[in-house]
Amino acid sequence: MSKCRFCHKPLTRSFVDLGLQPLANSYVSMEKAGQPEPRYPLHARVCENCLLVQVDHDVPAEAIFSDYAYFSSYATSWVEHARRYAESMTQRFGLDAQSLVVEVASNDGYLLQHFKAAGIGVLGVEPAANVAAAALEKGIPSEVAFFNRETAERLHAAGKAADLMTANNVMAHVPELNQFISGFAVLLKPQGVLTVEFPHLLNLIEQVQFDTIYHEHYSYLSLLAAEKIFAAHGLRVFDVEELSTHGGSLRLYVCHRGADHVDTVGLAKLRKKEAAAGLDTLAAYDDFAPRVATVRDELRGFLVAAKTDGRKVCAYGAAAKGNTLLNYCGIMAQDIVAAYDKNPHKQRHLLPGSQIPIRAPEAIVEDRPDYLLILPWNLKNEIAAEQSKIRDWNGHFVIAIPQMQIF
Numbered sequence: 001m002s003k004c005r006f007c008h009k010p011l012t013r014s015f016v017d018l019g020l021q022p023l024a025n026s027y028v029s030m031e032k033a034g035q036p037e038p039r040y041p042l043h044a045r046v047c048e049n050c051l052l053v054q055v056d057h058d059v060p061a062e063a064i065f066s067d068y069a070y071f072s073s074y075a076t077s078w079v080e081h082a083r084r085y086a087e088s089m090t091q092r093f094g095l096d097a098q099s100l101v102v103e104v105a106s107n108d109g110y111l112l113q114h115f116k117a118a119g120i121g122v123l124g125v126e127p128a129a130n131v132a133a134a135a136l137e138k139g140i141p142s143e144v145a146f147f148n149r150e151t152a153e154r155l156h157a158a159g160k161a162a163d164l165m166t167a168n169n170v171m172a173h174v175p176e177l178n179q180f181i182s183g184f185a186v187l188l189k190p191q192g193v194l195t196v197e198f199p200h201l202l203n204l205i206e207q208v209q210f211d212t213i214y215h216e217h218y219s220y221l222s223l224l225a226a227e228k229i230f231a232a233h234g235l236r237v238f239d240v241e242e243l244s245t246h247g248g249s250l251r252l253y254v255c256h257r258g259a260d261h262v263d264t265v266g267l268a269k270l271r272k273k274e275a276a277a278g279l280d281t282l283a284a285y286d287d288f289a290p291r292v293a294t295v296r297d298e299l300r301g302f303l304v305a306a307k308t309d310g311r312k313v314c315a316y317g318a319a320a321k322g323n324t325l326l327n328y329c330g331i332m333a334q335d336i337v338a339a340y341d342k343n344p345h346k347q348r349h350l351l352p353g354s355q356i357p358i359r360a361p362e363a364i365v366e367d368r369p370d371y372l373l374i375l376p377w378n379l380k381n382e383i384a385a386e387q388s389k390i391r392d393w394n395g396h397f398v399i400a401i402p403q404m405q406i407f
Contacts, residue, residue, distance in 0.1 A: 002056040004047040005177045005218065006229055011056050013282065015044040015220075016210055016289040018328045022352035023059065024214035024320035029349055030357075037352060042324070044213050044220065046285045050228055053201060053220035053285070055213070058175050077382055079110050081245055082168075085195075086114035089164055093193055095120050102155075102162040102187060104147040105170035109135030116140060123160065125151065148176065152183035162187050165194040169246065171226075172198050172217045181233045185256070193261070194235070194254040196226075202277055203248030205284065208402040210292045210328070211321040211375075212247065222279050223250060223270050230254055239264040247378045296329045299400045303335045306371060313398075314369035315339040316383055318346045318358045322375025325400060327353040336373065340364055365389060371406070373398045 002011045020039040028037065041057040089095065101115045106124025108131050115122050116139065124142040126132040132142040145151045147167075165188055174180040184194050199212055201222040213220065227237050230252075238261040239253035250270075255261045278284035306313050315322065318341035326336070333356045340361045341347060349358050364372070364387060372390055374380045377399045384397050384407075399405050 004050060004052060005054055005175065006052050006225075007047060007050045009047055009049040011045040011047060011054070013046050013048050013285070014289065015046045015053050015285055016213070016292050018042040018044075018210065018213060018324065021214070021324065021327045023216070024323040024352065025216065026352045027318070027346055027349040027358070028352055028355060033350060033355060039353075040215055042213065042215060046282070048282060050225060051222070051280065052225040055215065055218055058218065059215045077379065078245070082111035083114045086111065086118070089195070090115070090118060090120065093164060095163060097121070099163040100160065101164045101166065102160070104165065104167040105173070106135060106140070106142060107131050109138040109140035109142070111166065111168070112140045113138055147183055148179040149182040149186060152186035156186055160187065161189045161192070163189055163192050165192065167194070168197040169199075171196050172219045172221060175218050177219065177229060178233070181229055181235070184254070185233050185235055188256065190256060191259050192255070195251055196254065197243065197245070197249050197251045199246045200242070200248050200250045202274060202279060205288055207247060208291050208295055209247050210288075210295070211325040211401060214320055214324045216320070222274055223252070224274050224279055226252060237267065238262065240267050240270050242270070245378070295401060295403065298404045299325070299329050299331075302398070302404055303331065307335070311370040312337060312367070313371045313373060314364070314367060315356065315373045315375050316387065317341060317374060317376040317379065318343070318351060319376040323352055323354070325375065326351065326356070333357065338363070338367055339375070361387065368393050369395055371396050371398050373400065377401050
């Protein structure tokens with residue numbers, strides 16, 4: 001029996017079982033079309049002791065992140081989100097040329113480039129060497145390593161101490177949660193601030209966002225669970241913001257337990273919001289799986305009807321979340337003939353599991369799909385605006401989550 005990655009109690013309660021799935025970011029080269037792909041159990045459970053939702057089967061992080069297909073700079077809205085963040089943090093915490101900003105999971109430098117442009121010292125920590133190379137080309141110093149206590153102690157011994165640390169959408173990606181969080185306590189200055197962003201479990205439940213569950217997301221976080229985890233390592237959440245990114249995220253502001261930062265009204269408000277939704281009770285986690293099955297049945301029904309009517313369905317966005325959706329629903333290339341994505345590292349590959357071919361967005365005009373299923377539904381407005389030309393042949397956009405919508 002697997003144990004909770006935070007409190008180590010046995011995991012016995014199911015949240016949702018999504019079956020055997022390939023790794024969501026392991027895109028398949030054309031040469032390997034039709035070959036068997038490794039599949040692993042994708043079963044999320046909730047710890048009855050600390051209420052941390054987590055997948056109960058660990059694929060080694062090295063198998064996922066050492067050579068990674070996700071480059072943040074290809075998402076225009078995400079780069080703009082990072083720019084606004086840098087501006088806000090610089091102003092709020094008085095960062096200047098003497099300051100050091102350390103980003104964990106710094107990817108291709110999409111965020112640190114904004115601090116660097118303002119003359120603030122930066123350091124990225126990024127485990128995927130291929131992605132870190134892109135940051136280095138932008139002049140962003142990058143440590144190619146997984147962040148944990150050992151990495152933090154090595155950097156601290158080399159004279160590094162952070163005024164601001166940021167970890168966007170990475171806390172959920174960590175199998176050894178305690179090792180990871182303890183590293184922040186080492187590298188953060190006594191009055192330093194850590195911000196972490198992650199999709200909010202409350203939105204995942206309320207909006208049936210089960211497609212954000214995949215092997216590289218080991219944990220699914222609420223404020224309730226996150227506060228327990230930080231407190232266990234001498235760290236304290238003092239502020240929180242609710243963000244629209246990734247279908248609804250939280251940005252937590254964290255400091256050392258004894259730092260001067262004062263708890264905000266917003267923090268108390270969000271604690272009450274989670275309690276009102278019952279996230280502090282096991283009952284809140286029990287009706288999720290049947291709602292996931294309804295999404296599957298609606299999408300399958302739509303695809304059968306489209307095929308019967310002779311309509312062509314394609315997908316937009318070779319996103320990891322889309323791969324969870326497609327594989328859970330048993331959708332293959334005969335159902336969706338192509339997927340389009342801006343990222344050239346994904347083009348001329350196949351989606352894992354479904355083996356749907358990935359093409360450049362320019363091919364949409366050539367293929368003229370009747371329906372374009374937007375897989376990264378969190379970017380639906382951006383994508384619908386960019387690809388509005390499908391209306392020239394009376395094409396329609398489709399999203400499947402939280403329920404089928406054709407527009």
